[in-house]
Amino acid sequence: MKRQALTATLIAYAFLAPALVLMGLFTFYPVFYGSYLGFTDYTVADLASGEGPRWVGLKNLQFVLGDPLFQTGILNSLKYLLVVPLLQIASLAVAVLVNQKLPLMAFFRVGYYIPVVTSISLAAVMWEWIFQKEGFLNWSLQLLNLINAEGRFNWLLNEHTALWAIMLVTFWRGFGYYMVLYLAGLQSIPAELEEAATLDGATAWQRFWLIIVPLMRPTLLLCSLLSTIAAIRVLEEIIVFTGGSGGPLNSTYTALLYVYNKSWGNMLNANFGVAGAAGLLIALVGFALSYINFRLTREERGER
Amino acid sequence: MSPVQTQEAARMRAKAALRKGLRISLSYALMLVILGFAIFPFLWTLAISITDKQASGISIYDFPKSLFPPAVTLGNFFEVITKLNLGKYFLNSVIITALTVVGTLVVSALAAYPLARLQFPGRGLIFGAIVATLVLPTEIAFIVNVLTLRDLGLLGTYAGVVLPIIATAFGIFLMRQAYLAIPGTLMEAARIDGASELQILWRVMIPLSVPSLTALGIFTLVGTWNAFFWPSVALLTNDDLLPMSVAILKLKGQFNYDVFNVAAGAMIMMIPVLVVFFLAQRFFMRGLEGAVKG
Numbered sequence: 001m002k003r004q005a006l007t008a009t010l011i012a013y014a015f016l017a018p019a020l021v022l023m024g025l026f027t028f029y030p031v032f033y034g035s036y037l038g039f040t041d042y043t044v045a046d047l048a049s050g051e052g053p054r055w056v057g058l059k060n061l062q063f064v065l066g067d068p069l070f071q072t073g074i075l076n077s078l079k080y081l082l083v084v085p086l087l088q089i090a091s092l093a094v095a096v097l098v099n100q101k102l103p104l105m106a107f108f109r110v111g112y113y114i115p116v117v118t119s120i121s122l123a124a125v126m127w128e129w130i131f132q133k134e135g136f137l138n139w140s141l142q143l144l145n146l147i148n149a150e151g152r153f154n155w156l157l158n159e160h161t162a163l164w165a166i167m168l169v170t171f172w173r174g175f176g177y178y179m180v181l182y183l184a185g186l187q188s189i190p191a192e193l194e195e196a197a198t199l200d201g202a203t204a205w206q207r208f209w210l211i212i213v214p215l216m217r218p219t220l221l222l223c224s225l226l227s228t229i230a231a232i233r234v235l236e237e238i239i240v241f242t243g244g245s246g247g248p249l250n251s252t253y254t255a256l257l258y259v260y261n262k263s264w265g266n267m268l269n270a271n272f273g274v275a276g277a278a279g280l281l282i283a284l285v286g287f288a289l290s291y292i293n294f295r296l297t298r299e300e301r302g303e304r
Numbered sequence: 305m306s307p308v309q310t311q312e313a314a315r316m317r318a319k320a321a322l323r324k325g326l327r328i329s330l331s332y333a334l335m336l337v338i339l340g341f342a343i344f345p346f347l348w349t350l351a352i353s354i355t356d357k358q359a360s361g362i363s364i365y366d367f368p369k370s371l372f373p374p375a376v377t378l379g380n381f382f383e384v385i386t387k388l389n390l391g392k393y394f395l396n397s398v399i400i401t402a403l404t405v406v407g408t409l410v411v412s413a414l415a416a417y418p419l420a421r422l423q424f425p426g427r428g429l430i431f432g433a434i435v436a437t438l439v440l441p442t443e444i445a446f447i448v449n450v451l452t453l454r455d456l457g458l459l460g461t462y463a464g465v466v467l468p469i470i471a472t473a474f475g476i477f478l479m480r481q482a483y484l485a486i487p488g489t490l491m492e493a494a495r496i497d498g499a500s501e502l503q504i505l506w507r508v509m510i511p512l513s514v515p516s517l518t519a520l521g522i523f524t525l526v527g528t529w530n531a532f533f534w535p536s537v538a539l540l541t542n543d544d545l546l547p548m549s550v551a552i553l554k555l556k557g558q559f560n561y562d563v564f565n566v567a568a569g570a571m572i573m574m575i576p577v578l579v580v581f582f583l584a585q586r587f588f589m590r591g592l593e594g595a596v597k598g
Binding site for chain 2 (some may be wrong): 008009011012013015016018019020022023025026027028029030031033034035037038047094097098100102108109110111112113114115117118119120121122123124125126127129130132134135136139172176177180181183184204233235236239240243256259263264267272275276279280282283284286287290
């Protein structure tokens, strides 16, 4: 009997071995070693000479917190959070729209999901043409008489609009994703509830705010958690649109770009200790935001 | 009912029908506008990619003419493949994606089985550790992963791109859920017949979890094909192995930057993933819905 149990354990671990080895090497170890690096000095010169990291305590954390570039990065990452409510409200509204029992709904849903399966680099290629001075956006605005020919400018090269332009692309790539999640939630709302409200004379607007929104609250909270974390971690968008510079005038320099540029993004003056410390700080902010979101969800459950 | 009353009722019905018709037309109008927002970038890129740039007076910013190219050609596609060596990057994408999909399926299918169906010491701990990867601060993982790959001599190789990304909590979870849904009596019957655990996994569990495997495979395929950040970091030292998702921006940055060629390259990169998406969109949508309903 004992031998049998031992064999069973061995078999279980044999099945788990590939996953455990890979996760251990490329997920657990880097997270712990990377956190340790945050308290050390470790530059490209040290790497080249084979010298290991040197413990410096809180020096890097102090440096990062006092670095104006990192402060700009955190500020821009927080600004980026503005995309979250816009994205959530819009995708919920679109989900309600395509949840109607009308012909061609599947066609529209699939169409809205296409940007989600687009790579960020293709999105960058395509949207850069739209944001050009002569691009489609300015042409449309001119057509609507919102700007004149002299008012045209490149949206990505203007420090007041660059971050908003990139946020628009995040919005474009995200709304189909959240729409599908909201659709799943909507389809679990009993149809009788809405019918009863309609008979009682509730308008579509009242039905949306008094029935759909309260019942969708768990999904709303989950989706805003997901998109909050995605927004605080935004990096790829910035790299592909600005070539990693975070320009113009650092107006799109985000917190995670700081980590990237202190490590492999700009290898000439890489300092893995500083990058690690900044990464830890961002992880902390992300963790705090998740915790707040989680608390909100739990309170919601407690009420019922 | 008096004639007056019937008339009144008929008018009410007509009014209701009109309102309904108005609401439906408004819905469709709105949905069409949103569809335009969603797919306009693709349509314009498609138009640019088939525009004959040799024709006179061609500019991609000549609206609305540039949205409906006056002179059409496939020349840009040939040019981008022959001159800019796009075939090489395409092949890199295929190899990296194929290795990642196969690796993810094998690792997840194997690891999920004991977590779902076997009793052994350490099970709770291992499962907890895998769950923890969802909240671990992965912001710093990529810094160390490059150092690790360098020490292993894998930096700038296909293996270096693929190995760090094939063991994921998502994949293991998904497969575990699939195995949990399979009736235990099937496993017991197989055990009584003298099947080993590997045989049970291969003959019973895997055939019955094909939908989940397919969904995981498609998700991984699309994600890897489109991945930008990790391949660009892991292949820092070897431009020759770059996938298209990274190479396309290099094309754009080159001195011989040509919008028509870049658009053709974009279409070449997009078409495979769109085909997969259209064939498998049910799996996508259901996979996402499953993520909410748990």
